[in-house]
Amino acid sequence: MFQLDRITKCYGSTAALDAVTLTVEPGRTTALIGPSGCGKSTLLRMLIGLIEPDSGRVLFDGEALHPGNVRAVRRRMGYVIQQGGLFPHMTARENVTLMASQLGWRPERIEPRLAELAELTHFPLDGLDRYPLELSGGQNQRVSLMRALMLDPEVLLLDEPLGALDPMIRYELQEDLKQVFAALGKTVVIVTHDLAEAGFLAQTIVLMRAGRVVQAGSLSDMVTAPAEPFVEQFVRAQRSHLDAFGDKS
Amino acid sequence: MIIVSRFVARLLTAVLLAGMVACLASGCTRTDGEVSIGSKKFTEGIVLGEVLTALVADADIPVRHRRALGGTRIVYNALANGEIDAYIEYSGTLIHEVLADAGLDAAADPATVREQLAARLAEDGIRLGGAIGFENNFALGVPKPRATELGLARISDLRAHPDLRLRFGNEFMDRADGWPGLRDFYALPQRDVRGVEHELAYRALGSGDADVTELYTTDAEIAYYDLRTLDDDWRYFRRYDALLLYRIDLEQRQPEAVAALKRSVGLIDAPRMIAMNAGVKIDGRSEADVASELLRVELGIDRTPPPDGFITRLLRHTWQHAVLVGISLTAAVLVAVPLGIVAAHRRRIGHLVLATVGIAQTIPALALLVFMIPLFGIGAGPALVALFLYSLLPIVRNTHAGITGISALLLESAEALGLPPGARLRRIELPLAMPTVLAGIKTAAVINVGAATLGALIGAGGYGQPILAGIRLDDTALILEGAVPAALFALAASWLFERAEQAVVPRGIRGRVGGG
Numbered sequence: 137m138f139q140l141d142r143i144t145k146c147y148g149s150t151a152a153l154d155a156v157t158l159t160v161e162p163g164r165t166t167a168l169i170g171p172s173g174c175g176k177s178t179l180l181r182m183l184i185g186l187i188e189p190d191s192g193r194v195l196f197d198g199e200a201l202h203p204g205n206v207r208a209v210r211r212r213m214g215y216v217i218q219q220g221g222l223f224p225h226m227t228a229r230e231n232v233t234l235m236a237s238q239l240g241w242r243p244e245r246i247e248p249r250l251a252e253l254a255e256l257t258h259f260p261l262d263g264l265d266r267y268p269l270e271l272s273g274g275q276n277q278r279v280s281l282m283r284a285l286m287l288d289p290e291v292l293l294l295d296e297p298l299g300a301l302d303p304m305i306r307y308e309l310q311e312d313l314k315q316v317f318a319a320l321g322k323t324v325v326i327v328t329h330d331l332a333e334a335g336f337l338a339q340t341i342v343l344m345r346a347g348r349v350v351q352a353g354s355l356s357d358m359v360t361a362p363a364e365p366f367v368e369q370f371v372r373a374q375r376s377h378l379d380a381f382g383d384k385s
Numbered sequence: 386m387i388i389v390s391r392f393v394a395r396l397l398t399a400v401l402l403a404g405m406v407a408c409l410a411s412g413c414t415r416t417d418g419e420v421s422i423g424s425k426k427f428t429e430g431i432v433l434g435e436v437l438t439a440l441v442a443d444a445d446i447p448v449r450h451r452r453a454l455g456g457t458r459i460v461y462n463a464l465a466n467g468e469i470d471a472y473i474e475y476s477g478t479l480i481h482e483v484l485a486d487a488g489l490d491a492a493a494d495p496a497t498v499r500e501q502l503a504a505r506l507a508e509d510g511i512r513l514g515g516a517i518g519f520e521n522n523f524a525l526g527v528p529k530p531r532a533t534e535l536g537l538a539r540i541s542d543l544r545a546h547p548d549l550r551l552r553f554g555n556e557f558m559d560r561a562d563g564w565p566g567l568r569d570f571y572a573l574p575q576r577d578v579r580g581v582e583h584e585l586a587y588r589a590l591g592s593g594d595a596d597v598t599e600l601y602t603t604d605a606e607i608a609y610y611d612l613r614t615l616d617d618d619w620r621y622f623r624r625y626d627a628l629l630l631y632r633i634d635l636e637q638r639q640p641e642a643v644a645a646l647k648r649s650v651g652l653i654d655a656p657r658m659i660a661m662n663a664g665v666k667i668d669g670r671s672e673a674d675v676a677s678e679l680l681r682v683e684l685g686i687d688r689t690p691p692p693d694g695f696i697t698r699l700l701r702h703t704w705q706h707a708v709l710v711g712i713s714l715t716a717a718v719l720v721a722v723p724l725g726i727v728a729a730h731r732r733r734i735g736h737l738v739l740a741t742v743g744i745a746q747t748i749p750a751l752a753l754l755v756f757m758i759p760l761f762g763i764g765a766g767p768a769l770v771a772l773f774l775y776s777l778l779p780i781v782r783n784t785h786a787g788i789t790g791i792s793a794l795l796l797e798s799a800e801a802l803g804l805p806p807g808a809r810l811r812r813i814e815l816p817l818a819m820p821t822v823l824a825g826i827k828t829a830a831v832i833n834v835g836a837a838t839l840g841a842l843i844g845a846g847g848y849g850q851p852i853l854a855g856i857r858l859d860d861t862a863l864i865l866e867g868a869v870p871a872a873l874f875a876l877a878a879s880w881l882f883e884r885a886e887q888a889v890v891p892r893g894i895r896g897r898v899g900g901g
Binding site: 225 | 794795798800803808817890891894
């Protein structure tokens, strides 16, 4: 779905991305993981054209991203960020249907879609007319997810969607996200710093460090065949979470 | 950006049209056949304006008195430009101040001077219609007890008392034939010399806060404050004969009006003028009232105008004030909000815009009003423009701050959704900036209501009119008649915008400013 070819992006003298080459398979969930500042969020934002690379090419569905097509391409993607992404002056309903009404969808088309998404994301219908300030953090993220899915995009991009939630709600939302990904069968790219979450949600894990891809593959590849000592260190540092994950499955 | 600039262009057109309509409604232009009489902004000038007005009205010609337009320059230019048709000016003021460049020799014999003056006035399209019959010369006055204590009887006596506190009217301070000339002529040593409103100078003398002021020899206050007029022993001050001036083209347009105006020639002698000034300033009668009494006694004309009651006056001032504030503020909102939007999106233009409107704000309101006169004449027009300029800064600045203060996460969300720029502005940026924008408009409205009181200085009317009249007449009740409603008006405007915020700002962001 995405092909990245020797992408480099510098901020001042530091390289946020350093000659990254990566292919994102369609219909699968890919997790970008790594320590803070490794370039995983920069990479995700590049996929949706919020950041342009200094050099290299980003292909979406075989087509290079450029200013002329970026707005049209974005409507084929849904984007969820950690927090603050909902417009505070709009109710949950207005946030979710904003783009659909901008595109001139009729209410007969909007309402069923909204109901469908609320059911999919387990969002209570009576919360639709509340403002983000009046909803909990977890509910806000469900609204963000509904907004990202409203136009039925081919791709779903999530930037640490559960990063700011407390553990109980986070656990519940992880389950729900996994179900949603499975039910929709879309191409999903999710950024996280939690290896357990990555392993739970994604089939492919891309481990990054200092702007470069260290290893891309399944979780078991990383545990059994680390590409370099850093991978081993990273896995060991998250071991306790992994144990919990192991017990569950 | 093209859409925005087209939007701005359309707004500007609308604002200009609104301004023109406002001008028509408030009398920037006048109807055909109406004679317009002007007056300078002091009691005697207004009384004389009322006399001329009543004379024209007596000939059944439509006439309008544009009262208290301003100082000498403003009124003279208004006459030269045809904004008014006639007013009364003093010979000394013309020779030494207005037409100083013509180099007329005041020392020549009076008939020659008059001839030269008439010739020079004709160059400006102005006819010297004749002398009214009294002189209003400058003199210096000292409270009698103080004069006795210091032994002051002549101006040259002042040379021995360098510590005296001198308070002069602003016009006298600046005029070549006023304080600067007098100081040099008598070599006066005083250092504590300040310019104030002429009426306030009298009051400072009365309360012992000052020792010397300039007098006009027809001032009613000379007797009222018990002042001694110092003898001009070295003969510095010149003659100030009151003269009727009118536009030459009026002779063709309305000869009957000229004939009516000329009835004022030789009509008023000095004691008569002092009595009329005292009638207004000390007895608290209206200028129109003393003028019509004069015409009744001297010419047998009886057209006493019905005096306006308090409510009528209040309604008139409120209406004028509301028109000034309403139009200038609406125009400012229509221009400043788009300017603020552009400034927020284009950093370099933004700096320029904010700096420019910032500079407009640093010009004192009074100076701004005066700057407008050569461009827009007198009356409501220049006041509207000045108030408009004055209201821009708070709105531009708050619109800019409201939009640039929106969190980067929200802007990125809008971009990631694929919202086109126009929709982003309309659906995201403006609603989020709305509380800040409204706060800016509220600030502008309150400033505007206050500044609009100064409009009365250039004949725009409003609550400033009773305030100025009150200062002129030392009448606190009259000052309050303007000041109290002006304060209430500002409070009402403030309250209105708070209500508007309740109505316009969605619950999700109410009560916070910035929209981050």
